[in-house]
Amino acid sequence: MKKYFLFLSIIIFYCCTQNKPHDLKINIKVKDQHSYLNDHKRILFVEDHGNTIDSIELYSDTGDGCNSALLDYDSCFILVDCNGSYYSINKTSGKIKLIDWKWKQDYKNNFIGIYYYVAPNPIYYFKSDWEDVYKYKDPR
Secondary structure: OHHHHHHHHHHHHHHHHHOOOOOEEEEEEEEOOOOOOOOEEEEEEEEEOOEEEEEEEOOOEOOOOOOEEEEEOOOEEEEEOOOOEEEEEEOOOOOEEEEEEOOOOOOOOOEEEEEEOOOOOOEOEEEOOOOOOOOOOOOO
16 A cells, blocks of 8 residues: 555656746857957746756847837747847747748837847846847858
8 A cells, every 4th residue: 555655646746846837037148258358148047947958050240230120929939030040939848949931021010119239238138029030131
């Protein structure tokens, strides 16, 4: 009977830990910033409860600014980068995927906010004011 109770307890514990709700945090980090210039690489990353789930390198900022827009859809978030690249972020798994390049496609309907950079911070800020993020016509 004790073995049965122990086995049942382990199964219940395992199931409860596997079904925890996601607390996805999406942000953009600065990478390899020059010591006195504003140019830097940009990394999109997704965290769940403080653990990085996925990350991908975005279009680099040459120092003139390179904002990104976040959109909300049923099963995923979409990040529109400054060069027109579209990335999906799965709401369940947190996985990032490059999905397409769409230059100047309207994204106002599902708009949440903009990621923008203020030097010399190591991370991008987020604001809910709409603005056009398309800046570099480069499908890379």
